[in-house]
Amino acid sequence: MKENLLSTCEKTFLLRAVTENVRLDNRQLNEYRKESIHFGTDWGSCLVTLGDTRVLAQVSCDIQAPKASKPNEGLLHVHVEMSPMAALHFESGRHSDISIQVNRLLEKCLKESKCVDLEALCIVAEEKVWNIRIDLNVMNYEGNLAGCCSIAAIAALAHFKHPDVTSTGEKIIIHSYAEKDPIPINLHHYPIIISYALFNDGKQILTDPIALEEKVADSLLLLSVNSYREICGIHLEGVALPSSNIVIKCSRNAVNIASHLVKQIKTALAEDIKNRSDISFAGLTESLNLDHIFSKAQEAFQIKLKRENTWSNNDENNTNNNTIINETDNEKKDENTDVDSSDESNIQYENELTEEDFKSNKYCVKSFMKNTAELMATNDDSIKMETKETNEISSDESDDIQVIQECKMSKVEEIELTCVIIIFIFLIPYYKQAFILKI
């Protein structure tokens, strides 16, 4: 099936919105979507969601003869599978342009950055080495596929353990997991692809674009960055960049996001190890929200309270003030860690929905409206946020709780207004019933 044609209407609306620094999902321009990382019961199985993009990774291994040119190094292969389940225009079994591209990007990111210690995977030089295969199954496509795949791949690699091997001179014995503890793969660093969509000659840079933004953007810039603030690869799609400053600007933002993501992967790994000692460990089942059926919709309506965008202003200052710019080595670039700690505060990973909300069998929806068009364009530091929780009404039925939050932004001269957040928490009895019975 062919990819759906974009209507002129959607295209022009998105461009108009982006010019006003507004995104369709109410994110800020430099805001990354919320990620979640879950591990399965098998070693090396990992489910990563990034907004609505969802990728399942599985690492497997077997023994093969090494390449003649690298007799003492293990092998690493990446396979990205895009089924029509992810998006209608994907075809399974056939390599489309996009799947080859994502495959190649991931190989660049994982193999050529030398993050995996391949020499440790050698069993007998020139004869037998471990062949590590990463299978990535795209389950839903909603933009930034390479980014989501790279998180899934690196998390799965970090989680994976291959069986232990003893060599008795002529023979080698592969021990089962029960016999001997399996060995984890050595990872030197965790490279992650962060993607940017560029609009209007690079005036607007959108972090982590959704599918529609990717389609309309002038160009896409994909940076593979690790937590040590090193760039492991750059990929540019679409029209040429108007200035090299954009790469620097993006890489500054990317290193912060990457270090955050790596931190998330590591906490998820630690959590998984903790969970495994528990008898009731359920693997990927934990990632499913069995209490309600509309979990995906909940994420779509999450709102961020803070509305201050400092990406354009702050970063511009940073680029102007810093003299490190002359290090424009595109291959590898080290940056002082003290450059912009302010950036870290700009990226917010807020999660307004508490665990209780999820678990208490209630479904919550948040919707909002804001009318602060000029806010992002202005340089005015006097923009102030006052977050007020005006009231919290509990209605007679204990199931229905309404929380109305009003978040006001006041400017010194005029009150431009405003963000209203309406949170509805309630039950839909018949849908729930429907779902339980279906299961």
Next chain:
Amino acid sequence: MNLINNVIVPGEEVTSELKSKNDRKIILGPGLRRVADKVFTCNSGILRKKEPNTYWIDSHRKRYIPQRNEMVIGIIKNKQGDYFKVDIGSSEQALLSYLAFEGATKKNRVKLEIGDLVYAKLLTANRDMEPELVCINAQGKSSVMGVLSNDGYLFHCSIDLVRKMLNPKCPFDKLGKHFPYEITIGMNGRIWIKTHTIKTSIALSKAILTSEFLSFEEIQILCDRLGKQYYNS
């Protein structure tokens, strides 16, 4: 077991459930199919009944199956001879004749570019044929159909949300008292809105998408809040 307002899976036989008063003909809605003298379900969802004799299945779906006489929003994909090829979200592309517009003649053709939106009615929708669209009613008037301007905002939603929006009890139309907006709802899960500012469009679209899981009373509250906010801004 009474299956009305209960969960149904595809393939169930519901013949015994279907009764009508005064021996009137039973009307089968979406999700129900007659095979010989038996009625089977072909969707999973909830079996509904409207007195006296209408039955259908309420289900969550995103893919559109064309039905005759339904109003849809289509995207012009191609021009082919005397026809436009229109994408209406179904498995087949629909056909829209050059002449199926109000006042259109062989010489006086409508100006439509690829990517433009049309609001049209399905003239035919057979299982094995390409569906056909028209932008005029039987009197040759456009009524509400025709080309949608490109400065609106088109977004996609599920088919059941569309049905909910079109329910006369749905309080969304009262939002018009608070602030002006244009809305066109296609039965194929596409909604086109136009307001003065981009922010209002996005807020309205989010409100509509949110209302998928709200009851009508809650939608009323949501609309009141939106309206109040609009006055304050």
